Amino acid sequence: MIAKRHNPLPGFGLTMGCTILYLSVIVLIPIGGLFLRTLEMSWADFWRLATADRALAAYKLTFGASLIGASINAVFGTIVAWVLVRYEFPGKRFFDALVDFPFALPTAVAGLTLSNLFAANGWLGQFLVPMGIKGSFTPLGVVIALTFIGLPFVVRTLQPVLESFEREVEEAAATLGAGRLRTFFSIVAPTLLPAIITGFALAFARAIGEYGSVIFIAGNKPYESEIAPLLIVIRLEEYDYTAAMALAVVLLVVSFLLLITINLLERWASRYQT
Amino acid sequence: MSIELRNITKQFGAVAAVNNVSFSVKEGELMALLGPSGGGKTTVLRMIAGLEEPTSGDIFIQGQRVNDLSVQQRNIGFVFQNYALFKNMNVFKNIAFGLKIKKWKRRDIKARVAELVKLLGLEGLEKRYAHQLSGGQRQRVAIARALAPKPSVLLLDEPFGAVDAKIRQELREWLVTLHHELSVTTIFVTHDQEEAMEVSNRIVIFSKGDLEQLGTPREVYEQPANEFVARFVGVMNVLEAEVKDGVARVGELQFAAGDQPDGARLRIGFRPYAVQVSPDVNLYPYRAVLIRTYFLGIMLRLEFELGSGLVLRSRMTKEEYAQLGLEDGKAVSLQIRNYRVLAAEESALPPERQSAYQPPPSIAENI
Numbered sequence: 156m157i158a159k160r161h162n163p164l165p166g167f168g169l170t171m172g173c174t175i176l177y178l179s180v181i182v183l184i185p186i187g188g189l190f191l192r193t194l195e196m197s198w199a200d201f202w203r204l205a206t207a208d209r210a211l212a213a214y215k216l217t218f219g220a221s222l223i224g225a226s227i228n229a230v231f232g233t234i235v236a237w238v239l240v241r242y243e244f245p246g247k248r249f250f251d252a253l254v255d256f257p258f259a260l261p262t263a264v265a266g267l268t269l270s271n272l273f274a275a276n277g278w279l280g281q282f283l284v285p286m287g288i289k290g291s292f293t294p295l296g297v298v299i300a301l302t303f304i305g306l307p308f309v310v311r312t313l314q315p316v317l318e319s320f321e322r323e324v325e326e327a328a329a330t331l332g333a334g335r336l337r338t339f340f341s342i343v344a345p346t347l348l349p350a351i352i353t354g355f356a357l358a359f360a361r362a363i364g365e366y367g368s369v370i371f372i373a374g375n376k377p378y379e380s381e382i383a384p385l386l387i388v389i390r391l392e393e394y395d396y397t398a399a400m401a402l403a404v405v406l407l408v409v410s411f412l413l414l415i416t417i418n419l420l421e422r423w424a425s426r427y428q429t
Numbered sequence: 430m431s432i433e434l435r436n437i438t439k440q441f442g443a444v445a446a447v448n449n450v451s452f453s454v455k456e457g458e459l460m461a462l463l464g465p466s467g468g469g470k471t472t473v474l475r476m477i478a479g480l481e482e483p484t485s486g487d488i489f490i491q492g493q494r495v496n497d498l499s500v501q502q503r504n505i506g507f508v509f510q511n512y513a514l515f516k517n518m519n520v521f522k523n524i525a526f527g528l529k530i531k532k533w534k535r536r537d538i539k540a541r542v543a544e545l546v547k548l549l550g551l552e553g554l555e556k557r558y559a560h561q562l563s564g565g566q567r568q569r570v571a572i573a574r575a576l577a578p579k580p581s582v583l584l585l586d587e588p589f590g591a592v593d594a595k596i597r598q599e600l601r602e603w604l605v606t607l608h609h610e611l612s613v614t615t616i617f618v619t620h621d622q623e624e625a626m627e628v629s630n631r632i633v634i635f636s637k638g639d640l641e642q643l644g645t646p647r648e649v650y651e652q653p654a655n656e657f658v659a660r661f662v663g664v665m666n667v668l669e670a671e672v673k674d675g676v677a678r679v680g681e682l683q684f685a686a687g688d689q690p691d692g693a694r695l696r697i698g699f700r701p702y703a704v705q706v707s708p709d710v711n712l713y714p715y716r717a718v719l720i721r722t723y724f725l726g727i728m729l730r731l732e733f734e735l736g737s738g739l740v741l742r743s744r745m746t747k748e749e750y751a752q753l754g755l756e757d758g759k760a761v762s763l764q765i766r767n768y769r770v771l772a773a774e775e776s777a778l779p780p781e782r783q784s785a786y787q788p789p790p791s792i793a794e795n796i
Contacts, residue, residue: 321511321513323509323510323511323513324513324514324515324516326480326500326507326509326513327507327509327513327514327515327571327574328515328526329480329499329500329501330478330479330480330500330501330503330505330506330507330575331526331527331530331574331575331578332501332504332527332530332531332578333501333526333530334501337530341515341526342515342517342518345517346516346517427516427517427518427519427558427559427560
């Protein structure tokens with residue numbers, strides 16, 4: 156005889172049903188549709204479309220620039236979060252609010268602002284371009300835009316972790332004779348690492364999907380400064396749905412694999428935490 | 430002298446957390462800093478370690494003035510209240526951390542850690558991380574980590590605050606044993622007077638940043654320097670009496686007032702053990718009813734209500750309780766064997782006085 160088990164938390168059936176329905180409509184069905192559409196083409200066609208030279212250049216730029224942008228944010232975002240949590244200074248709340256700016260700003264506005272800033276006659280560009288640093292209409296511009304939009308992710312994931320970090324742990328290291336640097340690298344950094352990786356992953360994922368801010372500053376020259384999401388749009392505008400689909404599937408699969416890798420990395424980094 | 434504090438004051442803004450405190454700790458001594466929370470005892474401990482800087486005054490460790498030495502240079506073992514273990518390191522690495530910094534050879538580190546692991550009963554746990562340990566084990570890892578580099582002084586901040594009652598008792602006994610074996614000068618902070626009494630050689634009592642008294646557990650208990658100490662170390666009945674015709678009266682209770690003028694108000698204090706009880710309602714001068722009994726293991730705490738409504742607290746063993754045939758609601762007679770007239774908090778207490786009424790010797794010996 157099987158006794159009917161009662162879950163002490165009520166509403167499991169209803170909420171689980173909602174969850175599955177919602178995730179299906181929002182995530183699973185669109186992704187499934189994408190894969191079904193690509194199944195309509197032959198493997199050879201898919202391979203040819205997905206690995207065209209122009210497509211390869213676009214993937215390289217998208218993933219490469221996203222990786223660089225997220226890495227820059229992992230370093231400087233950590234420093235920003237550190238300063239915002241650990242020290243008191245005038246204007247702290249203002250700077251704290253400023254971190255969210257890339258979130259709140261419409262991406263097109265961000266792109267426009269950045270491209271003007273780094274153009275040859277822009278505020279920064281007038282000094283940088285003569286030095287050979289061209290921010291606008293180059294792959295460097297893509298990195299700049301992706302760094303800009305990724306900053307909040309690292310800072311906001313790291314802040315609560317830093318806040319809950321016990322002061323006494325550092326003091327304990329000091330009583331055992333450890334200097335500031337030693338304490339930071341042996342104790343503080345390893346503890347923060349999982350959160351840094353999470354922030355990095357979020358910034359990275361956001362950067363791969365970023366479109367609006369990049370297209371203004373990138374210049375969008377094929378083979379050089381054309382990102383993969385833009386190439387998809389171009390294919391769509393040419394009514395070449397299959398080519399667009401092929402590109403989309405590649406982006407999807409690579410993003411998925413990267414996220415899994417980062418998740419495993421994060422789990423490894425937090426192996427000693429509850 | 431292993432540690433000496435001279436005229437130490439610590440201000441946090443306008444608030445004096447520690448107020449002109451001087452005391453010294455002998456080599457190999459186990460000393461307790463006792464007081465209510467916010468009394469300044471943790472601040473004193475942190476200043477000895479170098480984690481806080483005194484606003485004024487000097488600290489000496491083994492004869493050397495250490496005010497200008499950084500935490501790292503003081504060679505101090507500090508055990509934090511929340512243990513502050515390094516979560517990213519296992520037990521072995523936690524204990525070895527201080528040795529690595531001191532650039533010990535790997536072989537020596539291994540030997541030293543093994544020695545401490547054995548001493549603290551942590552065998553088999555070397556590879557575990559903090560979250561895989563019980564509270565008592567974490568505590569012992571924290572102590573092992575602090576002891577590893579052979580510090581000249583071991584400082585413990587509320588070492589038994591975060592573990593449950595049973596383990597706390599074990600840890601207390603264990604700390605005494607450990608101290609006996611290592612004889613490293615040890616100072617620990619506690620707000621629990623019983624803990625301080627049981628564990629330490631000497632006690633420093635703090636209240637609101639002031640050092641109230643320093644002495645052995647026995648001295649502090651038997652000759653409290655003031656009302657604060659008297660109340661804090663052992664429960665005390667404190668009553669406010671008014672003098673009339675040379676007798677201090679509160680309710681029906683009467684105490685000799687000495688040469689105090691009429692109308693003077695005196696604070697009378699006496700320990701629960703000073704309340705003598707008889708089931709014979711005519712034996713002692715005051716009639717009372719037992720209103721409540723608390724069982725605290727072998728000791729009982731009793732509350733008696735006098736005719737005037739005053740409530741007195743008393744303590745006795747289970748055997749005495751049974752012998753006297755007491756139960757809640759029973760009418761008894763009481764007397765107060767000895768008491769103190771408590772002065773204002775700052776000044777010293779006069780010696781204890783005997784009550785005018787002397788009980789028959791046979792009863793007195795019973796208590």
